[in-house]
Amino acid sequence: MDIETQPERKCDRRSLRSQRLLRRALAEELAESGDLARVTVAGLTERAGLTRRTFYSHYRDIPDFIERVEESVLDEVRTHIDAIAAAHLEDLYAHIDAAEPASGSVELLTYLKDNGELIGALLGPGGDPAFIEKLLVLARGVVSERMQTGIFPDALGTFFDYYLSSVIASEVGIVQRWFSNGLVESPETMARIMTVVAFVRPGDLYGKPIDINVPAYGLKLMSMKAAAHTTESDIPASERTEGN
Structure with a gap:
């Protein structure tokens, strides 16, 4: 040396x-x-x-310390989410059929649990709401591009935007619940739950599943939005503001 x-x-x-x-x-x-x-x-x-x-x-000070601690955690989380998002849909279906967690999900949750004292504190009621928002933005950014691959074009737009927000908020909410419950379940158990939960519909829990033609529904919403915009644009600006 x-x-x-x-x-x-x-x-x-x-x-x-x-x-x-x-x-x-x-x-x-x-x-x-x-x-x-x-x-x-x-x-x-x-x-x-x-x-x-x-x-x-x-x-420099406490805010600088908090920001850099959070950035360090988010960098680690991003690596794990990248690994999860890299999986193909066919692989995910195969894991669900075998009651196995998605590739990379156990590693992500193990990291969260190993650093549970700090991450739990940041996610908790006395933590940093900005950290939760950063986590949502991070997950959304990583997953969004991957999810759009192969999607029928008519399913994009407003419908996809809110669908993605729902999925990401749901997964982060599960993590928060896991921490609030004291991390009782193992990372393996939680990974299995989180792998399948996005595919569970309310009707499935009652034995009454509903099949939705998502591309057709997305197209219908886009058409309704376009029609509403056209109707509003036909009204003179003076008339549109009179009632406000």
């Missing part, structure tokens, strides 16, 4: 250790106070057994 690199590597290890201690302290602070707004540099460093100088050598 190059002797000149040893001090630098020791410094890197100390830096990583300090950041891990601060992340753990953040989770503990949130679990105890239940309010992200009450987190302070003094409280974090005292709990982590570090100096304020150490904190400021890595971060």
